[in-house]
Amino acid sequence: MEVVNLTCVECPVGCSINVTVDGGKAIKVEGNGCIRGKLYAENEVVCPKRVVTSTVKTTDGRLLPVKTDIPVRKSAMFEVMGLINAVVVAPPVSVGDVLVDDIFEGAKLVATGNAPTK
Amino acid sequence: MKEFDVLIIGGGPAGLAAAISAYDNGAKSVCIMERDNRLGGILNQCIHNGFGLTRFKESLAGPEYADRFVKQVETRNITVMLDTTVLSLSGEKTVTAISPDRGYFEVKAKAVVLAMGCRERSRGALNIAGARCAGIYSAGTAQKYVNVKGFMPGKRIVILGSGDIGLIMARRMTLEGAKVVAVCEIMPYSSGLRRNIVQCLDDFGIPLYLEHTITKIEGKDRVTGVVVSKVDENRRPIAGTELHFDCDTVLFSVGLIPENELTKNAEIPLAKNTRGAIVYQNRETLCSGVFACGNVLQVHDLVDFVSEESELAGRCAAEYAIKGISAKGGVNVVNGKNVTYVLPQKLDLDLQSNGLIKLYFRVSGAFRNCVIALSCGDKVIVQKQKKIAVPGEMETLVIPKDKLSLIDGDLTLTLEA
Incomplete structure (x- = not known):
């Protein structure tokens, strides 16, 4: 059994959380200010995940901001970046449009900006 | 001369929220003047997530957060003037501006909301010795290059300052294939959010040197390296503590300065400690009918609070324009x-x-x-x-x-x- 100290990254408060880990699992979470923090801490000691944000090109040469709709494995972030960088989309695109249904392990790639037709 | 109930200078998060709020609180004619070619301000280049947790209870990317407000502006009868730079503001609330479409022109407003935001403190303000070569950027400029223009400012990066923009750029440059060799912070603590230390530096093994600053930039045509020194309790470099880093790029993330040239020229009193206007609780400056909100007033950590403050300023500007309520x-x-x-x-x-x-x-x-x-x-x-x-x-x-x-x-x- 060990106690791991984490800083929660879910929101700007950045709670300092102590997680008691036993057998590769979180058995106790203390210090979190909300349920998001509990889930973050439980996940962080097993398989840390992050939302990846980046940009993709449009067919007319603009950049469009994008994100994964759910966090992806932190250890695979560079692989995910490679996959995102290969994506090219045709305008028009609006905030919230799904650009790739499954970019990596079930995560969708979603537009976070607009690229209207020129 | 065209007249508006409420004129808003700046179409970033502060200006957008102020405009919507002024309109919803009864201002009949509201105008936003924005010098860029689109609304949203710096949020457009902040493609990372984490915006809106307080306001919308979800984690949005910067452009997504801006889009929610832009859509609200579009559904209201609010005049938006893009590519429009305001040149001056008078105490009588006459504004002169310039744009490619209209040329030089004047408008008059019953109430004005200052929402011009900030600019970044530059290398010049820090008096760092060394070469004046290519490869030196403010973190926000680098952010615009990478996220909006689509090119990388460099491959091997040293960042001075551990404010949030510097931390965010450390991660962004790393994800795009650059190597961030060091982040230096002159203070014994980071001025950025704790979570950004974790998710932007620790996640990628980027070292943070607290109580260190850049004392020399090397290079002729292009940066080739920097000298970094430890500082004492008075923030003066300590001889003999020099570290050398090879790099081709230096990013400065050393603070934001409210952009108050218009305010100063209008002779509206500023506070020394915030570098923004002195205001009442309704965000009215000491010039009656001129309001200020967002980062031009005080540098906020979270855009959610910029929106909140700007809604207050927008509402009070409308109340001034319609009912003459003034502090x-x-x-x-x-x-x-x-x-x-x-x-x-x-x-x-x-x-x-x-x-x-x-x-x-x-x-x-x-x-x-x-x-x-x-x-x-x-x-x-x-x-x-x-x-x-x-x-x-x-x-x-x-x-x-x-x-x-x-x-x-x-x-x-x-x-x-």
């Missing part, structure tokens, strides 16, 4: 021990206002288990306990309505460790 006289709110600034700096207790008075402030160091107190002479009006207070995180204190009657003179906000 006058009143008491001063002064920053006392361990507090670097407090805003608003003035309270008009007779002002018709249907909102709670909320003070925003920053503390001067890292404190644990401290007590924050607002007092009027010997009387404590409000106080609260705080587990942790750091300069990088803006604090707030609400004055309950039933305590307002206790105020009979200037107020002082202090922190006791």
Whole structure:
């Protein structure tokens, strides 16, 4: 059994959380200010995940901001970046449009900006 | 000359929220002047997530957050002038501006909202010795290059300053294939959010050198390296502690300065500690009918609070334009021990206002288990306990309505460790 100290990254408060880990699992979470923090801490000691944000090109040469709709494995972030960088989309695109249904392990790639037709 | 009830200078998060709020509170003609070719301001280049958790209870990317407000502007009868730079503002609320479509022109407004935001403190302000070669950028400029223009400023990066933009750019450059060899911070603590240290530096094994600064930039045509030195308690470099890093790019993330040239030229008094206008609780400056909100008033950590403050300013600007409600006289709110600034700096207790008075402030160091107190002479009006207070995180204190009657003179906000 060990106690791991984490800083929660879910929101700007950045709670300092102590997680008691036993057998590769979180058995106790203390210090979190909300349920998001509990889930973050439980996940962080097993398989840390992050939302990846980046940009993709449009067919007319603009950049469009994008994100994964759910966090992806932190250890695979560079692989995910490679996959995102290969994506090219045709305008028009609006905030919230799904650009790739499954970019990596079930995560969708979603537009976070607009690229209207020129 | 065209006339508006409320004219808003700047179409970033502050201007957008102020415009919507002014319109919804009865201003019949509202105009936003924005110098860029689109609304949204700096949010457009902040493609990382984490915006909107307070306001929308979800984690949005910057452009997504902006889009929610732009859509609201579009559904209202609000005039938007893009590519429009405001040149001057007079106390009579006449604004001169210039744009490719209209040329040089003037408009008049009953109320003006200043929402021009910030610009970045530059290398020049720090007096760092060494070469004036290519490869030196402010972090925000690099962010625009990478996220909007689509090219990388360099491959091997040293970042000076651990403010949030520097931290965010450390991660962004790393994800795009650059190597960030060091982030240097002159203070013994980061001015960025704790979570950004974790998710932008620790996640990628990027070292943070606290109490270190760049003392020399090397290179002829292009940066080839930097010398970094440890600093003493007076922030002076210590001889013999020099470290050398090879790099082709240096990013500066050393603070934001409210962009108040218009305000100064209009002879509206500014506060030294915030570098923004001195305002009443309705965000009215000492020039009647001119309001200010967002980062041009005080540098916020979170856009959610920019929106909140700007809605207040927009509403009060509408109330001024329609009903002539204006703040006058009143008491001063002064920053006392361990507090670097407090805003608003003035309270008009007779002002018709249907909102709670909320003070925003920053503390001067890292404190644990401290007590924050607002007092009027010997009387404590409000106080609260705080587990942790750091300069990088803006604090707030609400004055309950039933305590307002206790105020009979200037107020002082202090922190006791």
